[in-house]
Every structure is written in structure tokens, then in C-alpha cells.
Amino acid sequence: SQQGEEDPQALSIQEGENATMNCSYKTSINNLQWYRQNSGRGLVHLILIRSNEREKHSGRLRVTLDTSKKSSSLLITASRAADTASYFCATEGAGSYQLTFGKGTKLSVIP
Amino acid sequence: GAVVSQHPSRVICKSGTSVKIECRSLDFQATTMFWYRQFPKQSLMLMATSNEGSKATYEQGVEKDKFLINHASLTLSTLTVTSAHPEDSSFYICSARDPRQGKFTEAFFGQGTRLTVV
Numbered sequence: 001s002q003q004g005e006e007d008p009q010a011l012s013i014q015e016g017e018n019a020t021m022n023c024s025y026k027t028s029i030n031n032l033q034w035y036r037q038n039s040g041r042g043l044v045h046l047i048l049i050r051s052n053e054r055e056k057h058s059g060r061l062r063v064t065l066d067t068s069k070k071s072s073s074l075l076i077t078a079s080r081a082a083d084t085a086s087y088f089c090a091t092e093g094a095g096s097y098q099l100t101f102g103k104g105t106k107l108s109v110i111p
Numbered sequence: 112g113a114v115v116s117q118h119p120s121r122v123i124c125k126s127g128t129s130v131k132i133e134c135r136s137l138d139f140q141a142t143t144m145f146w147y148r149q150f151p152k153q154s155l156m157l158m159a160t161s162n163e164g165s166k167a168t169y170e171q172g173v174e175k176d177k178f179l180i181n182h183a184s185l186t187l188s189t190l191t192v193t194s195a196h197p198e199d200s201s202f203y204i205c206s207a208r209d210p211r212q213g214k215f216t217e218a219f220f221g222q223g224t225r226l227t228v229v
Contacts, residue, residue: 030215031215033217033218035220040202040223040225041222041223042115042117042204042220042221042222042223043155043204043206043218043220044220045217045218045219048216048217050215088154088155090218092215097143097160097208097214098145098157098160099145099157099206099218100157101147101154101155101156102154103153103154104153104154106152
């Protein structure tokens with residue numbers, strides 16, 4: 001299985017601080033994606049990083065990918081209370097059209 | 112971005128009855144849709160891949176007679192939980208990719224359906 005494993009499972013920070021979440025996976029990938037899920041809702045795509053990329057930015061989000069360590073990190077800078085949600089990484093293999101999700105990190109940003 | 116709409120958002124049914132959940136791609140055609148199940152505070156587990164005009168592909172351990180999937184058009188896939196039991200209570204989510212964006216791109220998710228079987 002190439003299911004990702006996020007850590008930490010839960011993270012609580014003050015508004016304005018940075019939040020870092022990590023994801024590890026087991027097999028080779030075509031890309032890794034990060035999604036956000038508000039409680040009881042569907043998932044929203046945040047960012048996609050391909051296997052030949054090392055870093056990607058989107059607004060306050062910064063994603064890194066280390067294929068040698070089979071790991072990725074998601075950094076949210078200057079966090080806001082509205083960032084409170086669960087964050088999942090998902091991997092997609094070269095020969096697959098499916099996404100395999102990690103267990104997620106529950107982020108709480110305290111105003 | 113593309114929109115995937117899922118209905119209903121919540122459903123409560125009696126044990127032994129069947130429940131149908133719809134997943135629609137609103138502004139694109141999806142030959143493939145995916146159905147996931149999510150237990151409280153856990154990750155998404157892929158149940159099946161829905162293929163337009165052909166049989167769905169089920170993941171290991173998912174009962175195809177229990178979870179009937181129909182993908183009769185390029186914009187609609189349905190998941191029917193047959194003879195539902197309390198252990199089927201869960202959060203079900205569908206997703207699809209917009210083929211116009213090419214392969215290996217982001218997935219668009221429905222809002223999810225909270226099923227409670229009493």
C-alpha cells in the first residue's frame with residue numbers, strides 16, 4: 001500500500017503562527033496532492049506537486065516533496081482561524097488513476 | 112474549478128431499507144467517478160471506481176451486491192446502499208476528474224452524504 005501517513009494527527013496553534021504538516025508514503029508516485037476538509041464536508045483541492053518537483057507555492061501554502069525520503073510537507077503561513085480543518089495528503093501512482101489518502105492532520109487555529 | 116454535486120447531504124433510514132446517493136458532474140463529463148467511505152476521524156477509503164457504460168470496479172473487501180453503483184451517463188453516478196444496517200452508517204463521498212485538464216490532475220469532490228441507519 002502506498003497510503004500516506006500524516007503527522008501530526010492533530011495540531012493546535014495560535015492565529016498568526018505557521019502550521020507544518022508532514023506526509024510519508026511507501027511507493028513511487030506520479031504526484032502528491034494536498035486536500036482540505038472542513039468538518040462534515042467534502043474535500044477541497046489545495047495543491048498538487050509532481051514527482052519531478054521539489055517545492056511549490058500557492059498563496060500562504062508551501063509544499064515540499066522529497067522523493068528520496070518519500071515524504072512531503074505542507075506549510076501554512078500566518079494561519080487564520082478559518083484554516084481550521086483536516087488536511088489530507090493523497091498520492092497517485094504512475095500507473096494508477098486513483099488517489100490514495102493519508103490519515104490526515106486535524107488543524108485547530110485558535111483566534 | 113469544476114463542480115461535483117452530491118445528494119443528499121444527509122439521510123436517515125431504517126435498517127433493511129435501501130438508500131441511493133447521487134453524484135453529478137455539473138460542468139464537465141466524467142467517464143470515471145470514485146466513491147469513498149470515511150469513518151469518523153479517519154481517512155477516505157476508496158470503495159469503488161465507477162465507469163460510465165460499464166461495470167464498476169470494487170476494491171477488495173467491498174461487497175458489490177451491498178453497494179450497487181450505476182454510472183448510466185457521463186454526468187451521473189449513483190451509489191445504492193442495499194438492505195442498510197447500522198454498520199453501514201458512515202460518510203460517503205464521490206469524486207471525479209475533469210478530463211479537459213488532462214491526466215494526473217486534481218480531483219473534485221462532492222459535498223459528501225452522511226448516512227445514518229437506525
